[in-house]
Amino acid sequence: xxxxxxxxxxxxxxxxxxxxxxxxxxxxxxxxxxxxxxxxxxxxxxxxxxxxxxxxxxxxxxxxxxxxxxxxxxxxxxxxxxxxxxxxxxxxxxxxxxxxxxxxxxxxxxxxxxxxxxxxxxxxxxxxxxxxxxxxxxxxxxxxxxxxxxxxxxxxxxxxxxxxxxxxxxxxxxx
Amino acid sequence: xxxxxxxxxxxxxxxxxxxxxxxxxxxxxxxxxxxxxxxxxxxxxxxxxxxxxxxxxxxxxxxxxxxxxxxxxxxxxxxxxxxxxxxxxxxxxxxxxxxxxxx
Numbered sequence: 454x455x456x457x458x459x460x461x462x463x464x465x466x467x468x469x470x471x472x473x474x475x476x477x478x479x480x481x482x483x484x485x486x487x488x489x490x491x492x493x494x495x496x497x498x499x500x501x502x503x504x505x506x507x508x509x510x511x512x513x514x515x516x517x518x519x520x521x522x523x524x525x526x527x528x529x530x531x532x533x534x535x536x537x538x539x540x541x542x543x544x545x546x547x548x549x550x551x552x553x554x555x556x557x558x559x560x561x562x563x564x565x566x567x568x569x570x571x572x573x574x575x576x577x578x579x580x581x582x583x584x585x586x587x588x589x590x591x592x593x594x595x596x597x598x599x600x601x602x603x604x605x606x607x608x609x610x611x612x613x614x615x616x617x618x619x620x621x622x623x624x625x626x627x628x
Numbered sequence: 629x630x631x632x633x634x635x636x637x638x639x640x641x642x643x644x645x646x647x648x649x650x651x652x653x654x655x656x657x658x659x660x661x662x663x664x665x666x667x668x669x670x671x672x673x674x675x676x677x678x679x680x681x682x683x684x685x686x687x688x689x690x691x692x693x694x695x696x697x698x699x700x701x702x703x704x705x706x707x708x709x710x711x712x713x714x715x716x717x718x719x720x721x722x723x724x725x726x727x728x729x730x731x
Binding site: 583 | 676
């Protein structure tokens, strides 16, 4: 049995995710679309907090809702006139999009409801089933080299980010 | 009333479907990138939910989501650099105008 507060927070998060994702792909103005994406990312961060992953929620807010959204807003303002519409879409592409997304959603929902998932586990039981994840655990998981520790992917990500910085500067600089 | 894992997976499915719809129908490169972020975000949410409900004593889903967020940030930065370069070369970010590579 979950507490009433958790259920209320869940419904706010789910409603925000559903409404703002539809608005993000239906909005005519691209800057509004980016703003709705920001709301979806923040709602996802709240879901991470609710599921007990505080560090992940903080990373989601800082990297996604902070960094990536700033990139989006800057690039939109660099490539658009202030009252530029994103443009309407051709009808056959719209039908194709509706068919693709609806078929994918129906298939996924069918798979979800017929898979033998633990449907009777409540959030409180799931939260009680594991230990609280501390910063100590996360740090050991990232820079250890034993089983379930990820030093090599961590270093590979740092090299990837360096390559990204250099690539971004080389691609976008003025010639 | 219990919040089972399906309650979290259904909004994630809606997010994925919206992302696919936007990816197919949008004409602007940055709008396509926004739809791509929706798809990535729904995959991240799925990792975390499966980790919490199926393996609550481990943290592999969370670590994968952290890596996924880092890779998404890198990918977005490079994609936006390319889009800005395309805008400088062509003067538009509309995919019906940016089609020189097709021919």
